[in-house]
Amino acid sequence: MHKRIMISRWIVWSLSLLCLQPVASATADTLAVTVVDAATHAPIAGATLVSGDLAWISGRDGGIALPDTTPGAPMAVSVRAPGYARVQASIGAGAHETVAMTRLRPKAIYLSVYGIASRTLLDAALALPARTAINAVVIDVKGDRGMTPYRSHAREGIGAQAYVPANAPRVKNLPALVKSLHDRGLYLIARIVVFKDDPLARAHPEWAVRDAEGNVWRDREQLRWIDPTISAAWAHNLDVAEEAARMGFDEIQFDYLRFPDTPGLEFHETNTAEHRVGAITGFLSAARERLLRYNVYLSVDIFGYVCWNLNDTAIGQRLETLGEQVDYIAPMLYPSGFTWGLPGYDPPTQYPGEIVSRSLAQAMRRTGLPGVRFRPWLQAFRDYAFDRRNFGAAEIRAQIEAADAAGTDGWMLWNPRNRYEPTTLPR
Structure with missing residues (x-):
């Protein structure tokens, strides 16, 4: 392979x-x-x-x-x-x-499967471009729990839909909604959660990650994952990506394109750095080939520490291997996610701008790529790891200013509740 x-x-x-x-x-x-x-x-x-x-x-x-x-x-x-x-x-x-x-710098908010299907959350999101700099939306096409906000023939055909709750949120006509959002001038990014896929692992346990005893493994949320080394399992996520491309999304963004960050697990191939990195870059290469005719932009989400770690962080994400596979690398530079901090910046939640600035500088230095090849995820939610501080206007704007100074291709704000206060955002 x-x-x-x-x-x-x-x-x-x-x-x-x-x-x-x-x-x-x-x-x-x-x-x-x-x-x-x-x-x-x-x-x-x-x-x-x-x-x-x-x-x-x-x-x-x-x-x-x-x-x-x-x-x-x-x-x-x-x-x-x-x-x-x-x-x-x-x-x-x-x-x-x-x-x-024409130059374009997406300045995006995130809407989950629930967010895009909620009239209240969607209307609030659509009110932002008139009052703020927001000009783009990241939309879950396949979310963290394997749900899609539309009737996915790919999910139905492989049996995964049978393990999704019957009352899962659903947009009546997602292609029509995509068109209406484009008519508003919004840049649209389809987020696809790849290997964290409980419904697919339940439908195909032969593809599931196993523990040392050979049992199907579950993460802290009791969710099953797909083994990234089984290339036969890749095709389904590429089918979902192609559905998104046909709907008219401008960009396909792969998230959870990694191995679980838990030691002692078993995979189809020996758990070595070579095999891990090969699986991740192999998937992206296959995605490029499958989506070529649609000419969509491709991006990949990575852990913030991947900008710093010289190895693959034991999850298959080695920074230097990603630039040739995708248009944009999207490091998740949430200060709350830097559990071990950065030298001189402890706790990191007190230095949101510096965390973003230093991480991007490190990533650009290591890869030799210009800032425009990066679009970071920024924190727009309350801290959960250090002092529980709320990330308001000062913290959000410090991150945005750091991203702008690095010349990135815009930025994306993550709030799992899909609630964004206009007064915290730049105009």
């Missing part, structure tokens, strides 16, 4: 190098496209242009040479680049055309 993944990644890397060379002008059998910033007209390197099941990457000059497979007929394309809104365009035959992209 891992050999195939490594070969696939080598091919993508090699093609990227080829595409980064200067692109020639259009010829009789090619179309020349240049991708530029709409405001500055500067070329955008590394933009991904997709047509059907094929993709090209723009070079340093923003140029791409496409084969003219249908002379005289326009070619429908989709273009994405980190830090920009996706562009749908029609490329004319034989002409040298320009695709202009």
